[in-house]
Amino acid sequence: MLIMNRKxxxxxxxxxxxxxxxxxxxxxxxxxxxxxxxxxxxxxxxMDETDSGCWFIPQKNTTTPSDEQLAQM
Incomplete structure (x- = not known):
């Protein structure tokens, strides 16, 4: 049996x-x-938690574009 450190x-x-x-x-x-x-x-x-475990899904930082960025689009 493989024992792994929780930390x-x-x-x-x-x-x-x-x-x-x-x-x-x-x-x-x-x-x-x-x-x-x-x-x-x-x-x-x-977090998508179920009875069998939990998926952790990273979220990107969502920022709203500035007026200058919108003008360049």
């Missing part, structure tokens, strides 16, 4: 999210820890 697993998920990749967690404990870190770091993420 290392959480860091791996958060690294993936900050790189713009999705992350998945199955265990309730890991989901709880990832959610807590997402909230602490204020990472914009969509």
């Amino acid at each position: 290392r697993m959480v860091e791996d998920k958060l690294d993936r999210l900050t790189k713009g990749q999705t992350a998945y967690a199955e265990s309730r404990e890991l989901i709880r820890l990832v959610k807590r870190e997402i909230q602490n770091r204020q990472i914009p993420v969509l």
Whole structure:
């Protein structure tokens, strides 16, 4: 049986999210820890939680274009 450090697993998920990749967690404990870190770091993420696990989907910063950017379009 392979035992992995929870903190290392959480860091791996958060690294993936900050790189713009999705992350998945199955265990309730890991989901709880990832959610807590997402909230602490204020990472914009969509969460799709089901009975079998949770997908964390990074959201790009959406900003409205300035008047100058609109004029160039």
